[in-house]
Amino acid sequence: MAVLNPSKYMELLPIEVRKMLTRVIETLNHSFDGIWMPEKLMNATYHYIRNRGKLIRPTLTLLVAYALGNGSSFEKSILPAASVELIHIASLLQDDIMDEQRIRRGVQTPYSLFGSHTTMLASDLIIAKAVELAVKSGDNDIVFELLNSSVKLAVGQNLEMELGGKDHVTLDDYLKLIYYKTASLIESSMIVGAYSVGVKDGDVIRKIRDVGRFVGLAFQIRDDLIDYLNIDVKNPTLVDDEVNIVKILSRNNGDINASINTARKLLNEMLDNAIDVIKTTINSDVLVNYINLLRI
Known part of the structure; x- marks a missing residue:
């Protein structure tokens, strides 16, 4: 089990997608140009733009657009991809406050x-900018998809607070939580990628939504495994009241190793499900290989 370097994700991308991702980064870097604000607020607002992660969500937007657009121009995916990342960044700021x-x-x-006050206001600014970029995409389906995803993220944050520290959390509770908290935005990331290249067929959109949900659930399960085993030295260890799949699975029998194996199996099953749908809908080897990096 390992934490992959962001360069590993980049290596799998077609040159066209890498170029578009560079333009997404440029859009993020200039998101608040021309807007005056106090230095502390500016620094808080740009913190995760500058200290960015693997950009998995906007990359999924671009990969879906690239695949469904048959490799043709997909410049219209840049603004939705940037909006997706801003929504994710806003959720990180809120998560930092709630978890201290x-x-x-x-x-x-x-x-x-x-x-907390400055961080909260920074998250408000970022959400407003995310909405602005979505509107500038010129597609109301993209706007409403991302607004709906933002609502789900807020519900997920609250649900995590409600379930944190309770000893009766079930696996179904957990899966519901991580759908709202994590998978919903990954799902929307892929949907707006399809919308950005003009794909509106209901059956195709439903299948892409399934892919996004499976990938999003797998992504959070993987993160929970990494957190539980303290593999990522850059992040702190698991806190006592955190809702984590290994804690849930091991609560009754105390068998940590068996619970880790069960969680790993569930993660890989989710990825298998996602890939099965991709092969019948998008048929993109690049997307399949990218998703396979989440395997443990």
Whole structure:
């Protein structure tokens, strides 16, 4: 089990997708150009734009657009991809406040550096900018998809707070939580990629939604395994009241190793399901190989 370097994700991307991802990064870097704000607020707002992760969500947007557009121009996917990443960043800021998280990705969080009030306002600014970029895409389906995903993220944050520290959390509770908290945005990332190249067929969209849901659930299960085993030295260890699949599975029998294996099996089953749907809908080897990087 390993934490992959972001370059491993980049190596699998076609040159056209890499170029578009560079333009997404440029869009993010200039998101707040011309807007005056106090230095602390500016630094909090740009913190995760500058200290970015693997950009998995916008990359999925671009990969779906690339595959469904048959490799032709997919410039219209740039703004939706940037909007997706901004929504994710806003959720990180809110998560930092709620969890009193002081370290993320090996650096101090905005919550730690600037306090909860400034961090909260930064998340508001970022959400507003995400909506602006979605509107500028010129496609109402993209706007409503991302707005709906933002609603689900808020529900997921609250559900995590409700379930945290409780000893009766079931696997079904967990799967519902991680759908709202994580998978919903990954699902929407792929949907807006399809919309951006003009794919509106209901059956195709439903299948892509299934792919996104499976990938999103697998992604969070993988993160939980990594957190539980403290593999990622850049992030702190699991906190006592965190809702984690290994804790849930091992609660009754105390068998940690068996629970880890069960969680790993569920993760890989989710990825198998996603790939089965991809092969009948998108038929993209690049997307399949990219998703396979999540395997443990």
